[in-house]
Amino acid sequence: MLRSLVLVVVPALLVACGGGAKPATTPVSAAPKSLDEQVAAGEKLFAEKCASCHGEKGEGKDKAPALIGPKGLDEYHNAKEAFGYIKDNMPPEKAGSLSNDEYWHVTAFLIKRNGLELKEQLGSANAESVKWSR
Numbered sequence: 693m694l695r696s697l698v699l700v701v702v703p704a705l706l707v708a709c710g711g712g713a714k715p716a717t718t719p720v721s722a723a724p725k726s727l728d729e730q731v732a733a734g735e736k737l738f739a740e741k742c743a744s745c746h747g748e749k750g751e752g753k754d755k756a757p758a759l760i761g762p763k764g765l766d767e768y769h770n771a772k773e774a775f776g777y778i779k780d781n782m783p784p785e786k787a788g789s790l791s792n793d794e795y796w797h798v799t800a801f802l803i804k805r806n807g808l809e810l811k812e813q814l815g816s817a818n819a820e821s822v823k824w825s826r
């Protein structure tokens with residue numbers, strides 16, 4: 693009796709604890725160690741979360757305006773504004789669905805691809821000082 697109980701309970705526990713599951717893979721949001729890594733993370737996020745509407749190269753489509761190009765990010769004056777808009781509005785219907793860090797990564801990617809100046813990883817500490825006018 694006891695033996696059969698153990699036989700039932702042990703496998704059930706293994707399943708509940710995720711026994712045999714693969715070791716956790718590095719999350720996409722692992723903190724980047726350099727600006728290049730942040731931009732690469734942003735590029736990946738852009739492809740996954742934004743490109744379906746804004747185009748693979750951010751060139752714009754009938755669904756959504758261009759984000760990369762001669763007028764990319766023109767509406768904003770600094771990285772804080774761009775980040776704020778994106779976080780509060782994008783993707784439409786799912787605003788705020790990325791983590792804060794992910795929004796910084798994707799904003800850094802857009803800034804870089806627009807040829808605007810960004811010398812170090814983007815975050816709340818430096819966003820206001822990353823400015824542009826054109």
Ligand code: HEC
Nearest residue numbers: 738741742744745746755756757759767778782783784798
């Ligand atoms: C479901 C389609 C869709 C997805 C996905 C989407 N967007 Fe948008 N985006 C839009 C539309 C539509 C607009 C125009 C909204 C407006 O003008 O009110 C827009 C506007 C923008 C703007 C302002 C551009 C301008 O010139 O006014 C930015 C910046 C932006 N999106 C960034 C992003 C980012 C970054 C992502 C991914 C995290 C994203 N969007 C995902 C549809 C989308």
